[in-house]
Amino acid sequence: xxxxxxxxxxxxxxxxxxxxxxxxxxxxxxxxxxxxxxxxxxxxxxxxxxxxxxxxxxxxxxxxxxxxxxxxxxxxxxxxxxxxxxxxxxxxxxxxxxxxxxxxxxxxxxxxxxxxxxxxxxxxxxxxxxxxxxxxxxxxxxxxxxxxxxxxxxxxxxxxxxxxxxxxxxxxxxxxxxxxxxxxxxxxxxxxxxxxxxxxxxxxxxxxxxxxxxxxxxxxxxxxxxxxxxxxxxxxxxxxxxxxxxxxxxxxxxxxxxxxxxxxxxxxxxxxxxxxxxxxxxxxxxxxxxxxxxxxxxxxxxxxxxxxxxxxxxxxxxxxxxxxxxxxxxxxxxxxxxxxxxxxxxxxxxxxxxxxxxxxxxxxxxxxxxxxxxxxxxxxxxxxxxxxxxxxxxxxxxxxxxxxxxxxxxxxxxxxxxxxxxxxxxxxxxxxxxxxxxxxxxxxxxx
Amino acid sequence: xxxxxxxxxxxxxxxxxxxxxxxxxxxxxxxxxxxxxxxxxxxxxxxxxxxxxxxxxxxxxxxxxxxxxxxxxxxxxxxxxxxxxxxxxxxxxxxxxxxxxxxxxxxxxxxxxxxxxxxxxxxxxxxxxxxxxxxxxxxxxxxxxxxxxxxxxxxxxxxxxxxxxxxxxxxxxxxxxxxxxxxxxxxxxxxxxxxxxxxxxxxxxxxxxxxxxxxxxxxxxxxxxxxxxxxxxxxxxxxxxxxxxxxxxxxxxxxxxxxxxxxxxxxxxxxxxxxxxxxxxxxxxxxxxxxxxxxxxxxxxxxxxxxxxxxxxxxxxxxxxxxxxxxxxxxxxxxxxxxxxxxxxxxxxxxxxxxxxxxxxxxxxxxxxxxxxxxxxxxxxxxxxxxxxxxxxxxxxxxxxxxxxxxxxxxxxxxxxxxxxxxxxxxxxxxxxxxxxxxxxxxxxxxxxxxxxxxxxxxxxxxxxxxxxxxxxxxxxxxx
Numbered sequence: 001x002x003x004x005x006x007x008x009x010x011x012x013x014x015x016x017x018x019x020x021x022x023x024x025x026x027x028x029x030x031x032x033x034x035x036x037x038x039x040x041x042x043x044x045x046x047x048x049x050x051x052x053x054x055x056x057x058x059x060x061x062x063x064x065x066x067x068x069x070x071x072x073x074x075x076x077x078x079x080x081x082x083x084x085x086x087x088x089x090x091x092x093x094x095x096x097x098x099x100x101x102x103x104x105x106x107x108x109x110x111x112x113x114x115x116x117x118x119x120x121x122x123x124x125x126x127x128x129x130x131x132x133x134x135x136x137x138x139x140x141x142x143x144x145x146x147x148x149x150x151x152x153x154x155x156x157x158x159x160x161x162x163x164x165x166x167x168x169x170x171x172x173x174x175x176x177x178x179x180x181x182x183x184x185x186x187x188x189x190x191x192x193x194x195x196x197x198x199x200x201x202x203x204x205x206x207x208x209x210x211x212x213x214x215x216x217x218x219x220x221x222x223x224x225x226x227x228x229x230x231x232x233x234x235x236x237x238x239x240x241x242x243x244x245x246x247x248x249x250x251x252x253x254x255x256x257x258x259x260x261x262x263x264x265x266x267x268x269x270x271x272x273x274x275x276x277x278x279x280x281x282x283x284x285x286x287x288x289x290x291x292x293x294x295x296x297x298x299x300x301x302x303x304x305x306x307x308x309x310x311x312x313x314x315x316x317x318x319x320x321x322x323x324x325x326x327x328x329x330x331x332x333x334x335x336x337x338x339x340x341x342x343x344x345x346x347x348x349x350x351x352x353x354x355x356x357x358x359x360x361x362x363x364x365x366x367x368x369x370x371x372x373x374x375x376x377x378x379x380x381x382x383x384x385x386x387x388x389x390x391x392x393x394x395x396x397x398x399x400x401x402x403x404x405x406x407x408x409x410x411x412x413x414x415x416x417x418x419x420x421x422x423x424x425x426x427x428x429x430x431x432x433x434x435x436x437x438x439x440x441x442x443x444x445x446x447x
Numbered sequence: 448x449x450x451x452x453x454x455x456x457x458x459x460x461x462x463x464x465x466x467x468x469x470x471x472x473x474x475x476x477x478x479x480x481x482x483x484x485x486x487x488x489x490x491x492x493x494x495x496x497x498x499x500x501x502x503x504x505x506x507x508x509x510x511x512x513x514x515x516x517x518x519x520x521x522x523x524x525x526x527x528x529x530x531x532x533x534x535x536x537x538x539x540x541x542x543x544x545x546x547x548x549x550x551x552x553x554x555x556x557x558x559x560x561x562x563x564x565x566x567x568x569x570x571x572x573x574x575x576x577x578x579x580x581x582x583x584x585x586x587x588x589x590x591x592x593x594x595x596x597x598x599x600x601x602x603x604x605x606x607x608x609x610x611x612x613x614x615x616x617x618x619x620x621x622x623x624x625x626x627x628x629x630x631x632x633x634x635x636x637x638x639x640x641x642x643x644x645x646x647x648x649x650x651x652x653x654x655x656x657x658x659x660x661x662x663x664x665x666x667x668x669x670x671x672x673x674x675x676x677x678x679x680x681x682x683x684x685x686x687x688x689x690x691x692x693x694x695x696x697x698x699x700x701x702x703x704x705x706x707x708x709x710x711x712x713x714x715x716x717x718x719x720x721x722x723x724x725x726x727x728x729x730x731x732x733x734x735x736x737x738x739x740x741x742x743x744x745x746x747x748x749x750x751x752x753x754x755x756x757x758x759x760x761x762x763x764x765x766x767x768x769x770x771x772x773x774x775x776x777x778x779x780x781x782x783x784x785x786x787x788x789x790x791x792x793x794x795x796x797x798x799x800x801x802x803x804x805x806x807x808x809x810x811x812x813x814x815x816x817x818x819x820x821x822x823x824x825x826x827x828x829x830x831x832x833x834x835x836x837x838x839x840x841x842x843x844x845x846x847x848x849x850x851x852x853x854x855x856x857x858x859x860x861x862x863x864x865x866x867x868x869x870x871x872x873x874x875x876x877x878x879x880x881x882x883x884x885x886x887x888x889x890x891x892x893x894x895x896x897x898x899x900x901x902x903x904x905x906x907x908x909x910x911x912x913x914x915x916x917x918x919x920x921x922x923x924x925x926x927x
Contacts, residue, residue: 048522048720057527057543058800078510079530089510096494096506099580103504155721155843192722192843198876200724200843232844237920240690270499270603271639272648335500375839375848376870376922381639381648384686386870386922388848404846407870407922409686443924445689 011179014039014169017081021063022171024087029094032068032108032173034309037061040166043132047141048158049149058164069094071102105334109308111175113340117311118295122302124182125165126211132163132185144189144222151230153193155200159222160188176309183210184300187218189225195233203228207429210298214429228371231392235402237446238393244367245408245442246360246394249425251370253348253432255387256290259412260345262380263317263325265332274383274413275323284321284416289351292317292325292342299347301431306342315341317348321417347431353422357436360421367394368403368444376407383412389444406446415439451562456626458614459562462488462532466560469618471534473560475541476518477620480552483780484544484620485758487515488532489799493611494580498587500603506580509611515799517758518544519781520552522719526802558622565761568745568752569656571628575610578659583608586634586662593671594638598679602646603639608632610659617759625755631656631906633895636670638678647681649674649852654895654906657748666893677834677853684867687856689923693829694871694916695822695857700835700892702909704916705740705810707838707847708875711900713742713767713775714793714805715782717842724845724876725773733773734879737815740768742777744792744808750895751809751908753795758803762792767810768879777805797903807898812911815885819913822884824860830921831855831862832871845875866923873919886913 018035025033039061046054063086064077074097078089141159148157167181188206195201205224207215215221247255259275267273275283294312296302305311308330316324328336329343361369369392376387386409392399423436453459453466469486476484490512497505513530514537525547527540587606594604610632618624633654640647651674655661696704709725717723744753744762753762758780766774778786779794782805795806823831831854838849848870856864891910898907 052523052547054524054526054802055547056524056802057540059528060530060800073504074506074508076508080510080512085510093508096508096580099584100496100506101502101504103502106504192720195844198724198727199845200722200726202722202841202843235844237691240925242925270605270637271641271646272603272637374841374846374872375837375850377836377850377868379648379868381646382868384868386850386868388846388870388872388922404844405872405874405920407689407848407872407920409689409869409922409924443689445920445922447691447920 011167011169011181014167015171015177015179018169018171021065021086022173025065025067025090026173028090030067030069034066034108034170034172036064036168036170038166038168040164042162042164044160044162045137045141046158046160047145049156050145052138053158065090065093067093067097068106068108069097071104072097072100073103073106074100105331107330107334108172108174109310109330109340113310114176115311117304120295122295122304123298124210124302126183128212129163129183129185130165137161140218143219147219147222148189148191148226151193151226153230154226155192155194157189157191162186170309172309178305178309180303185209185212185215187215187221189222191225191229193229193233201229201232201235203232208300209429210300214298232402235404237405238403239447240445242441242443244364245439246364246367246369247437248369248371249357249423249427249434249436251372252434252437253427253430254373256434257348257432258378260327263327264344265326265328265336267380268326269332269335272381274381278323279326281323282321283323283413284318285419286321287419287422288318288321288416290317291315291349292345293349294346296347296349299431301346303346308343310340310342312342312346347433349433350422350426350435352424352426352435354424355421356423356425360423360436360438361394361399362397364394365396369394369399370408385410385412406444409443409445415442418442453562453624456562458616458626462490464488464616468534469560469624472516472537472541473618473620474557475538476516476545477555479545479548480554481518481520481548481620484518484555486618487757487799488616489513489613491611491613491798492576493609495607495609496580496583496587498591498606501591503584503587511798513799515801516540516544517802518547520548522781523547524802528799555620558620560618560622560624562624562626565625565755567754569748570630570658571754573612574630574658575612575632582659586667590634590636590667590671593668594636594675597671597675598640600640600642600679601638601675602641605637607635617755617757619759623759625759627754629656630658632659632661634662635895636674638674640678642682645682647678649678649681652895653893654750655748656750656752680853680865681867684865687830687866687869687921687923689921689925691918691920693826694919694921695826695829695831696911696914696916697831697833698886698888698913699890699910700894701832701914702811702892702911703835703838703849704914705812705911706807706898706907706909707840707849708873708878709740709767710742710807710810711840712842712845712875713777715776715778715786716804718776719782719785723842728773731773732771733876734768734771734882736771737885738768738771738882739766739813740810741766741813742807742810746809749809749891749908750906751807753808756792756794757796758794760790760792760794762808765791765793777807779803779805795905797905801903804900806900806905807907809891809908811891811909812885812889812914814887814889814912815914817884817886819886819888822886822913822915823857823862825884825915826857827859829857830866831857840875846872847875848872870922871919878916878919881917882914883917884915888912
């Protein structure tokens, strides 16, 4: 039942399983079907205050199926892959599909879109992460833990190391076949320090990648977390103001990445996107250029085909401030009468400026440096947003007092044109490779 | 009641489990010693259906099963799970989990295992397995039709339905075996309206640990009316001014204040590690006398109800704050042992893939001495927060936030204009001290709240009376 996805042959075995499930689905009455079989293993170690706190081993395997029966559609997944269970699972699934209403837009992708997969090696596999030696992991964690405690006000610190490897195979009844496998590693440290009174500010730092070498020195992660926690001491709310906002490269991804929700075919077709009438229009400062880059070497979201099997290609999302694409999968493309692009973004890569964080801050007389978020949300129909922030005041080109209990509020179509500088320092440990960003005249609320 | 053999438990026999097999896996898990170990068997099935553009054109089903094996030594946890329920696979996972123990770990004395009973706070029969999809489809269509009838400006209605049964069997190294079957169903509604070229969207939901009989015409009509009203009012809504001001948290969904500002900080894992702002506050006066806050797993059919928690402790009603005094944390077995108290039945997990930790169930504040009208009249310039999308908290710093979808501006003791889409931020202990009034209108929210902690989502519910907090920071705009 369980294959070894760590070997190249492992993905072939998954492909065989997917083909067999496709045959069964067809035999039981599906007109069309797509099958996905995915398997993954991971190990996680958590080390807290000089002792091992948790070790977890995970191994999972799941089969997913999309069914097209008599003009109707449904999708299903199960991890009970025993042959007798699979047969009855698919029988029930097909019966359920027949009870739904027909929808002419539910179809597999045009097979022409399966063509043109990149031949390049995306470099997503690090064999050393398949069996990360327990002693090596504990050695790293012990060093991280030690570094995270190098301040007498530390109350507690936990460091975590997680490695995983996974593989998947996808087949569809109109000719798609593909496999993919990848490894990943994440290292994370969280530190809590004692402040005045009962306050115990916490902070974290992390790094992640496809290869062990992507992390750099894990001890640096712990040091970064400690520095951040200590810097939070004495934080208080500043006055409500409109001022410059410098976004730390780690904080920019979540704010800007949210826009992708308004770029999805579903949001456009369901009229829940503030960007639905803005294709090929200027929505941001000319400094903003973002590319969806699925072929990024070693990228966390790199892929040669998307989750429908459509061959990926790089695509300008925003070019010099002009909106260039929506993320439209087959179903919503059919509903909109458009050509599909791809259902969602992969890696988001920015056109860079020529200054780093320190240089950008040095240029600013007065502003707020936002280093992290504290809740909040955005309305993708109107583009309104309101988020809690953690950060620092900037005065005369320098980072000064820590601020908390403040919100930043506005609307994306008002904010994006206010982008006045882009850093040269993209965040390397996420699929959103966001550099430091500077926005002029942004609304903060505080005391 | 004396323990009963597993042979009488249909779920156990259906999974192919018996006393000997469970005993054997537990022995393997404790073979290197342990404080305790447990097995968490789960079989979950769910069905979801969605309606968009007037067509019910998509459904999904999911089957997920496996066993999670945990070995606890002091504050250390070894964990592994197996999706296969063969003896070999389970013993392999047990050996992996057991590796946390070292030579010096105390040995566990094997106990005879027996099935224990528990009270039922919801129907534990195979509720959803027996409901045909044809019975569910009309509910979705009814909701769509109702919304479109309520206002001609309603342009798009999307309805999604989900139901499922989660069967669990928990076996502990102390010899207790509990079986539970947890139904859940919910309907979520999205409405987009268009007026003078402007578009607004809002959502509503209705969730319950219950069967299809809960989804009556009356409840669905109420859901549709409220959601359409709350969508249409967005056209007239604006951003409030930015800054600190008094905030009235309206009865019901405002329980999110308790969940974020107090609840998480009282989960005992954060306190045993010393990283919660509340770590040293038990026995202290933290709020005015009229504030009593409870976390309760025993309320019939509540989304946060559990018959037994996910590590085999009976559920209960836990008083967190009584007449303004902090009384108790929420404990799982690990923290209870460390604090020398009984677990509060708060050990919960997302699934067999996860370790349990202290979590909230249904968190609410009891009635206060004031009326809603008195509270509004007491505010010169502030807001009422009425519906919410999400919230979060920093456990140690104590700063919490929640996002307000709909609310109202108060000027000179009167509600004047609707507001929308603002984040509110405050500090937990400060906000508790700053509660100045609470009304006599407490109610539980009926929406589908899911609480996330360390990557695990569990269903919760919450509620409270209308409460006035002296000052919180309201996201807003000062337009030049």
